[in-house]
Amino acid sequence: MSERVVYLNGQYVPESEARISVLDRGFLFADGVYEVIPVYGGCLLQEDEHLQRLVRSLEQVRLPNPLSLPQWKSVFAELLRLNPGPERGIYLQVTRGAARRDHAFPKAAEPTVLVMVNPISLPDAELLKTGVAAVTLSDDRWSRCDIKSISLLPNVLARQQAVEQGAAEAILIRQGLAVEGAASNLFVVADGVIVTPPKDRHLLPGITRDLVIELAQQQGYPVMESVIPEDQLSVAQEIWLTSSTREILPVTRLNETPVGDGKPGPAWQQMHAHYQRFKKERQALES
Ligand SMILES: Cc1ncc(COP(=O)(O)O)c(C=O)c1O
Structure with a gap:
C-alpha cells in the first residue's frame, strides 16, 4: 500500500516526512482545535457545517483562521485525490504554532495546520x-x-x-x-x-x-x-x-x-x- 500523504503548513508530504517542532503549542499545551469530517465516496457529509464549527472553535480560542473556506475545501479535495478510498474521515487540526514555551500567546508564531485522511470503520x-x-x-x-x-x-x-x-x-x-x-x-x-x-x-x-x-x-x-x-x-x-x-x-x-x-x-x-x-x-x- 502506498504511503499516506498529509497536508502540513502548505505542503503535501508523505506522512513519514511530516515534521513539527517540539515547541509546537499543540504538543506542549494542547493549544489548538480540530475537526473530523466524514467522507462517503467523494461526498464530504455536512462539509459547510463542519467548517462553520471550525470557524467558531478558532474564534473561541482566539486563533486566526489560517485558510479561507475555499482554501480549506481545495486542501480537502486534493488530499482525498491523493488518498483514495471508500469511507474516509478528514481530520484537521490547527494549533497556535511553535514558540518559546510560555502560557501567554506568542507575539509572532505561525499556526500549525495539519490535515490528514483516515480510513473510518463504520459500525458493521x-x-x-x-x-x-x-x-x-x-x-x-x-x-x-x-x-x-x-x-x-x-x-x-x-x-x-x-x-x-x-x-x-x-x-x-x-x-x-x-x-x-x-x-x-x-x-x-x-x-x-x-x-x-x-x-x-x-x-x-x-x-x-x-x-x-x-x-x-x-x-x-x-x-x-x-x-x-x-x-x-x-x-x-x-x-x-x-x-x-x-x-x-x-x-x-x-x-x-x-x-x-x-x-x-x-x-x-x-x-x-x-x-x-x-x-x-x-x-x-x-x-
Ligand atoms: C465530545 C464529543 N461530543 C460529540 C461528538 C459528535 O460530534 P460530531 O457529530 O460533529 O462528530 C464528538 C465527536 O468527536 C465529541 O468528541
Missing part, C-alpha cells in the same frame, strides 16, 4: 443488530466542552475506562445530568419522544446531532431538546449515541443492564434507515 451490520454497551462515568472535563479543542485527556480517560469495562462508550454525568458521550452526543427515547440535551457549554454541538434532529423532524417524530437527568437513562426506551464516524449507535446495555428490551429499538431502526438514505442522496448529488 452485526454490531448494529446487537447494539453496544455503555457505562456512565463522572464528567471530569472543563466548562467549555462546546469548543472542539484538541485537549482531550478527560475524554481519553473516560473512553479507556469504558473499554476496560467492556463498553463502547462512556456517557458522562455532570451534576446529575447525562450530558454526552466521551466522543459522541446523547439521545434517549422516552415516552415516544426523542430527547437530546440542549446545546450549552457542557457539550459539543455535534454535526450528526443536528442532522439527526433535522431528519427526525422532517419525518414528523416528536423531538425535544431537554436536559436528561441521570436516572432517566435507566427508564429510557432507547439510548443512542451520535458522531460523524459512528453515525447513530444504539446502546442496548447500560451499566450491564438492558436498555428497553435489550435490542436496538424501533425508533433507532427508522432513524438509522433515514440517515442511510440521506447519505445515499448526498452521494448521488455529488457524483
